[in-house]
Amino acid sequence: MAGIPIFYSDELGKFDLGEGHPLTGSRFRYFMALLDRAGLLKDCDVISPIPASDDDLLLAHTPEYLDRVEGLRKSGGWLSIDTPVTAGATEAQRLIAGSALQAARLILDGKRDVAHTFGGFHHAGRDFGEGFCIFNDVAIAAKALVERDGLKRVLVLDTDAHQGNGTMDIFYNDPRVLFISIHQDPKTIYPGKGFVWETGEGEGKGFTVNIPMPPLSGNANYIQAYEAIIEPLARAFKPEFFIRNGGSDPFYADDLTMLGLDLDGLSMVSRRTRDLALGTAGNLLDMTVSGYGDWVSYGWLAQFCGSEALATDYKSFSPKQPRRAPATTEDSLFRATAGMLESLKNELRADWKCF
Ligand SMILES: [Zn+2]
Numbered sequence: 212m213a214g215i216p217i218f219y220s221d222e223l224g225k226f227d228l229g230e231g232h233p234l235t236g237s238r239f240r241y242f243m244a245l246l247d248r249a250g251l252l253k254d255c256d257v258i259s260p261i262p263a264s265d266d267d268l269l270l271a272h273t274p275e276y277l278d279r280v281e282g283l284r285k286s287g288g289w290l291s292i293d294t295p296v297t298a299g300a301t302e303a304q305r306l307i308a309g310s311a312l313q314a315a316r317l318i319l320d321g322k323r324d325v326a327h328t329f330g331g332f333h334h335a336g337r338d339f340g341e342g343f344c345i346f347n348d349v350a351i352a353a354k355a356l357v358e359r360d361g362l363k364r365v366l367v368l369d370t371d372a373h374q375g376n377g378t379m380d381i382f383y384n385d386p387r388v389l390f391i392s393i394h395q396d397p398k399t400i401y402p403g404k405g406f407v408w409e410t411g412e413g414e415g416k417g418f419t420v421n422i423p424m425p426p427l428s429g430n431a432n433y434i435q436a437y438e439a440i441i442e443p444l445a446r447a448f449k450p451e452f453f454i455r456n457g458g459s460d461p462f463y464a465d466d467l468t469m470l471g472l473d474l475d476g477l478s479m480v481s482r483r484t485r486d487l488a489l490g491t492a493g494n495l496l497d498m499t500v501s502g503y504g505d506w507v508s509y510g511w512l513a514q515f516c517g518s519e520a521l522a523t524d525y526k527s528f529s530p531k532q533p534r535r536a537p538a539t540t541e542d543s544l545f546r547a548t549a550g551m552l553e554s555l556k557n558e559l560r561a562d563w564k565c566f
């Protein structure tokens with residue numbers, strides 16, 4: 212039997228945004244070592260990514276933006292306050308975008324149902340880069356599926372703690388790509404976008420769906436959101452292709468966010484996503500890149516086990532999870548989540564019969 216496809220090469224380690232930057236290039240290598248330690252690497256087919264061409268990048272970005280990035284790559288400089296353009300990061304981002312295209316091809320050709328890439332650079336829009344993101348690999352893959360392969364319905368589910376403002380920008384008018392983002396309430400975190408009323412424009416009206424979770428939302432609150440919105444919506448949309456933009460920054464001890472999933476929660480979200488993706492589109496392109504602090508690899512392992520439905524005891528390969536504040540707010544979190552989900556349904560009712 213063919214192994215689990217995972218797109219990786221040591222070249223990804225060139226993703227270096229400078230000393231002290233939270234998006235560390237070492238994360239990829241650490242995770243591969245952890246997969247090995249957990250006895251899972253032997254079940255994987257590790258595939259070397261091929262860099263995306265300019266034509267590939269132009270699927271999601273404007274020619275002027277590519278010129279700007281190229282200029283900054285040569286001269287040095289910043290796309291935004293948190294996003295320096297370095298030669299290494301640009302090269303690694305091309306590899307990551309290329310791996311998304313290769314993984315999509317592998318699935319489209321019927322060679323695999325599920326494939327994994329180290330991606331999810333969802334803060335890069337058509338003509339802007341920010342939030343550590345230069346090229347939007349998620350959007351490039353989704354655009355290729357609709358523009359080059361002629362698919363009519365691609366679903367992108369973004370479970371990163373931050374809202375995918377770049378992906379939203381690229382597909383805001385496009386009904387071929389249903390973009391669902393579940394993230395920490397944008398009133399409390401970068402990028403300050405992703406409110407319930409941002410639902411798309413023109414032909415794309417109803418095809419952008421934002422689920423802003425209250426800070427500290429944990430495993431039970433994510434189940435509320437999956438049951439109320441994500442699962443019925445995906446079934447109604449009937450995607451031909453399912454992309455998940457993951458990452459472990461919804462982990463409760465993440466350095467940059469304030470959500471409340473533990474390792475079991477990260478795994479559960481991935482497992483539910485897998486079941487939904489295979490039950491609707493029959494496939495899943497699973498991407499992961501985020502996570503800040505000491506828990507990145509362990510969060511990724513929990514996710515990986517969920518999205519592959521593996522029985523591996525991922526916690527036995529992790530340190531003891533850090534203490535968390537006592538959960539005195541569970542009732543109020545449940546009510547706040549339910550209230551948000553109800554107002555989101557009200558926004559979506561005109562466009563979706565399932566609500
Ligand atoms: Zn994030």
